Each structure stands twice: as C-alpha cells, then as structure tokens.
Amino acid sequence: MMKRRSFVLTSMAAATVAATTLVGCGSSPDAPAETGGSTEPEAEVGTGTGAVDTGKLIVGFDASYPPYGYRDDNGDYTGFDLELAQEVAARNDWEVQLEPIDWDAKDTLLDSGAINCIWNGFTMEGREEDYTFSEPYMLNAQVVVARADSGIASFADLAGKNVITQVDSAAYNLLEGEEAAQADLRATFANLEPTPDYNTAFMQLESGAVDAVACDLSIAAYQLAAKPDAYVQLDEYLSEEHYAVGFKLGDDASADTVTETLRAMDEEGFVEELCEKYADQGISYANWCLA
Template identity: 80%
Template sequence: MLDRRSFVLTSLATAGLAATTLVGCGGAPAAGEDADPSTDETTAGTGAVDTGTLIVGFDSSYPPYGYVGDDGEYTGFDLELAQEVASRNDWEVQLEPIDWDAKDTMLDSGAINCIWNGFTMEGREDDYTFSEPYMINGQVVVVRADSGIASFDDLAGKTVITQVDSAAYNVLAGEDATQAELAATFDSLETIGEYNTAFMQLESGAVDAVACDLSIAAYQLAAKPDAYVQLDEFLSEEHYAVGFKKGDDATADVVNETLRAMDEDGFVAELCDKYAADGISYDNWCLE
C-alpha cells in the first residue's frame, strides 16, 4: 500500500476541488437606490455556518456509513463523524434519510445542507462545493463465492446491478471509456435504489454481480465471508468527501478544520476501530 501521506498529497494535487466565492451581504440601500438582490432574505445562506444546524442528507440503507441500527436509530461511520463535527462547532445536527436520486433537489431547496454518506467526489466537482477528501475509496465488483466468476472477462453475458446514480454506475455507464466497454459485454447493467436489496438479489441468483464502493463490498464480505468474493480488479479509484450546496465554502472550510482536529486528537482512529469489523480502516483515512 502506498504511504498514506504521499497518496493524499498526490490526490489533493489532482482532485480539482470545487470552490465558489460566497456573495457577501451588504447594508440596506439608501432611500431612492435600487435594492441589491444579495440583501434579499430569500438569498440568505442555508449552510450550517449560516443557520447553526447541520442537516445531513444520507442513504439510510448504506452501511457502514449510514443505516438503521439494531436499536432503530440512525447510525454509521459518516453519521458519527457529522455528529461530532456539529458538536464541536455548537451546531444542532439533523439527520435526514433521503432518496438518493432526490439529493440534488433537497440540497438546492435547503431541505438538507450537506450530503455526507460515502459520497464520491470525482466526477461531481462542478456540481457541489466539497470538503477536502477524507477517505480513499474505489469501485469494485462482488460476485457469489460459487459463481465461477474470477475476473472482469468472466462478466461477459452476465447481469450486473448497482445503485442508481452511484459512482459505480457513472463509471460503467460511460464516464470511463474502458469500463464502458466492459459494461457493453454484460447481458445487462441494472440499477436499484439501495445496495442491501442488490446483495439480496445477488445471493438469490437474480443477478450475477454487484458493482459498488469498496467500503460497501468490505461491509458485505465481513457480514457473509462465505457467500461473496470481491474481484481483484478495480473499476476506479476515488475519494469520499462531504458535498455542500455550490458556494457554501464557509461551511466546507469549518468542516475541514474540524475533521483535522478530530484526527489529531485520536477521535477518527477510535471511530475507525469501532467500525473495523464492518470494513472501515484508518489506513484509508486521507485528510491530514
């Protein structure tokens, strides 16, 4: 494995993080002057820095990053990170489970003010203001242990499923020319709303393979090590980051610095250890 610091520095140098300057609010216009539209209350910021509340949009069926725990409460690695960030900044925190394909509408409307749920930043840099990447991720393929599928070549004529609007889908659907050629050999590339059901279909034999995040594969293999195997090849390598509404640099900056402080005082390492059995590794933490 590459030295984490070297890997991160290389990644950050090429990531092309989105950064849009916030429009400042001026004073009230003098009598007879046209009102500056930037002072209209309707343009007030919806970010946590502006409102004092971090409203986290997440997929509640995305373990180990966000899911419903045995006690019926929302939990997960990313949700615990978000809650700690909010606590350290004296923000309220609101966890909002969302339909993944509605995330942009909810972010634009202010119903949520961040997407924090194993959110891949590559290919989305122009659509959001992102935090700095904090976790190394990749896209992989998981098959049944008894399937006889050992490589990408063996997926020819097979049914592969992935989550709608996921990084894996984007890679296979044309974002990466090489992987688009791979997808063209499939019998079909199916999509589904969440990965738990995708793996149920894999186990039942309804599909032949699941294309997903490395972290999701690790979680499923940890839960059922005899049922599945992960193919050695990667569809892509990328990073997780927190997505904010375009222009919310202020909140992104605060989150970056708070995550750094949480890493420095050991909170992140302890949280990774807590979720180690679910496939989370501190070796993949990359925000320094």
C-alpha cells in the same frame, strides 16, 4: 483499466452484520427538515441555508449504506459518517439533523435547503462541478462482487452477465454515465440494472436474480464480512477515488469549517478511535487521508 492499489480493510464478525437488515426511509413526521437564512435574490449561490449561516447541519444520507449510515438494531440512525457529522456539529455549536433521503433526490433536496450537506460515503471524483466539497477524508474504490459459486473471477468473466448497482452511484456513473470511464466493460454485460439501494442489490445477487454487484469497496467489505462463504470480490478495481462531504455550490464557509474540524478531530485522536469502533465493519484508519 486501472491497476489495483492496496487498501487496508478489516473484516467484520458475520453474526453482527447478519443481524442488521437496513431499509431506507423518509423523514420522521415529527422532525421535518428545516431551512433557514436569507432568501434575498441577490444572495450568492450556496449562502443562506448552509450550516455556517443557520447554525444547523442537516445531513442527507442513505439509510441503507452501512457502515457509513444505517439503522441499528434499536432503530436509531448510526454509522461512521453520521458519528463524524455529529462530532463536527458539536464542536461548532451547531444543531445536527440527520435526514435519510432517497439518494436519487439528493440534488433537489440540497438545492431546496431541505438538507445542507451530503455526508454518506460520498465520492467526489466526477462531481466536482456539481458541489462544493470538503477536502477528501477517506480513500475508496469501486469494485465488483459475485457469488462465490459463480465462476466469475475477473472482468472478462462478466461478459454476457447481469450486473446490478445503485442508481446514481459512483459505480453506475463509471459504467453507464454520460462520460462512462468503463464503457467498454459495460458493453460486454448482458444488462446493467440500477436499483435504489445496495441492500436490494445484494439480495438480488444472493437469490441468483443477477450475477454481480458493482459497488464501493467499503460496501463490499461489509457484505463479504457478513457472508464470507457466499461472495467473492474481483481483484480488479473499476476505479480508485475519495470520499468527501458535499455542499451546495458556493457554500465554501461550511465546507472549510467541516474540513478544519475533521482535521482537528484527527489530530486529537478522535478519528482513529472511531475507526477502531467500526473496524469490524470494514473501516480502517489506514484509509483516512485528511492530514
């Protein structure tokens, strides 16, 4: 079991978050996803549909994943990662298209060219053979959240409990993937239930339908800030990891361009200012790791 390392997270005003109820949805009917570039059979994997090839960054994201990607009170897509993506596109004279997706379908959409990157608090560890990644830009961890009145204070207290997490998430793969790093812990649960999104998971937790949620540290910070008296985060971490932007295997040109653009944005102060904008939603510049 990994020892906990300090992460800097900032609380958010409960009233701000409580007002936002997020539900993922499909593409707008009048703005379908587009693909472009060569379809010649001899083309290398990853070429043809990338942002460098097409001049268009098509961002696949989970619209129920605050503070990285979600709908605001006006119904517009926003979030820390989406604003990073929009700035990267602007600096490279790329068109940008934000595509809310079914998270479980992300690989199919990326392979087909319906999207050409996954940018949404996307953990790279354990996925390195499946995607071409940008360099990591943000520190993260996988944690467990329980109700404050549950009496659950450690991993040992999860024995015989019902735990929920998002399908195909880093937490799910840690607990029940083919090479689950926390298989022994998972074996103590009464049940590990996958769900399409974390909003549903926390509604289930609040109602008492499940006993705990396994999720990203940033998601935990967001939810605890919204309802600080309702939840408690366990001190132990399931893992420590990094967020990066995922591209189709072989799309090194787009990955490298995004990395260098992010680095320039940080050097010019854009990233720190954006972190401050989202500080009340759990984002901290201290966790930015792309130097």
